[in-house]
Amino acid sequence: MAGLDGRAPGVPVSAAAVSQPAQNRLAVLGSPIAHSQSPAIHAAAYAALGLDWDYDRVELTEPELAGFLAARGPEWRGFSLTMPLKTEAFALADELDQAARATGAVNTLLLTPSPGGRRLRGFNTDVAGIVNSLAQHGVQRAGSVCILGGGATAGSAILAAAELGAHSVTVAVRTPAKAAGLQRQADAAGVALRIVPLGGAVAAASASDLLLSTLPGGSDTGLVFDPGVIGGLPLYDVAYAPWPSALGAQWQAAGGQLMSGLGMLLHQALVQVRIFVSGDPHAPLPDEAGVFRAMADAVEG
Template identity: 45%
Template sequence: MPTPTTDGRRAAVLGSPIAHSLSPVLHRTAYEELGLTGWTYDRFEVDEAGLPGFLDGLGPEWAGLSLTMPLKRAVIPLLDEISPTAASVEAVNTVVLTGDGRRVGDNTDIPGMVAALRERGIEQVGSAAILGAGATASSALAALARICTGEVVAYVRGENRAAQMRQWGERLGVEVRTADWTDAAEALRAPLVVATTPAGTTDALAAEVPEMPATLFDVVYDPWPTALAARWSAHGGAVVGGLDLLVHQAVLQVEQMTGRSPAPLDAMRKAGEHALAAR
């Protein structure tokens, strides 16, 4: 359980496993840049069974929480309110603890994806491809709902996952067609490819990158670059990485938890790059 403090405000990232998380580096950098000397940000190993007790033990000094797997859906019944963005994908990665004791959930992954793409000049695409079908893939679909004017093809393993992605598409208002993972090399010719799978999953696709690829958004940030991202860059394609997503969603978390805006995007990114290089 967290140790209470009477000095300043507290925030933390929760999940299991959590030791790898870069969130403390990003948020602490933001606090320093914003002059929030009394603020602290920690990490706690918390699983689904331990989440209710952890939340109940938080005192008034707590401002907010970042959540990673496996807590993004488990937290929803424990909240007083969730944003329409979080409700759209049934996933919360941000909890703001208000002064009157309420727990308000949001999802900054979705606008974070949009912001990361916009930073690289991707405002709108006519079609896109998604590699994978997990929780991150549903967030990617929600982000594509904002910028993709045409079809999204999801490359997945198994009909159950394919059906899930089509259901998410219907719910989010995205035209989704599914294809088998064995045909994933076809995805690499799309105007925008979003790889949502764990590290190593797309390595075999690196040899299939076309000569003139468009844009790849690979959500992995460690190890970086992935084999796919490295080959994509070598062939002249634009690459948006997992650190870009992590920083942009963290910027939104900092702004919500502290009430200070804008959060220092560049300083947070540099801190994240330095921390990754030191691993």
């Protein structure tokens, strides 16, 4: 699908093409949302691009999402979505990108004018966020991945594992029956999936190349990993507040490779900015490296 200005997909956006549209309001939606760093990150991006856009945060639960979206005026351009709205946003979207279709989760909604009013275009930028963040830390290949948690982000993690070349993924959850829906993502990714109780994560991780936790920040699994295993097993924890997580503290104490979800947040947000600016998740922004530095400085400075 062409970008908003008629470009072919993936063609870079020129500085001259970045205009000031009537749709200049954005927000992150979810619950809880007070801790979200997204407003600071997005504000820095639009300032760097010379765009006078507003980006807010709105506390919202699943039953409220449809009514909230229907009530938005023409000044609204789009939304970032976090827990627990990604599955509901998937159901409400009129169009879906490939990553959203494969994961069954939408974390970005773009409102676009249409003859019948407007359409909701749904995207999943979490997969790219995980992959690009791991690459930034030198993790570009993993034959076997162990994932903690079975929510919407776990589906994105399975797709990310496939992009790293994984042939098998083990998902460890408190209630294995509730994670059965992840088989669809595994089939789409072409990886073998095994679901085990959370307590089985220690054994599964010891036979994996990467441990990826999708559990909410503040979760304490009670899992205890051997320092010898930690030394050879990178941990990517999508949580970033509070930090370190209970799991991450074990990696810090043992000197293992530990990566926080702040990198995922930044990289997925960069793709969201592309979408909000041009409608194309693959079209680089003007001076994209500079835009990304501004986003990172907003939360790491």
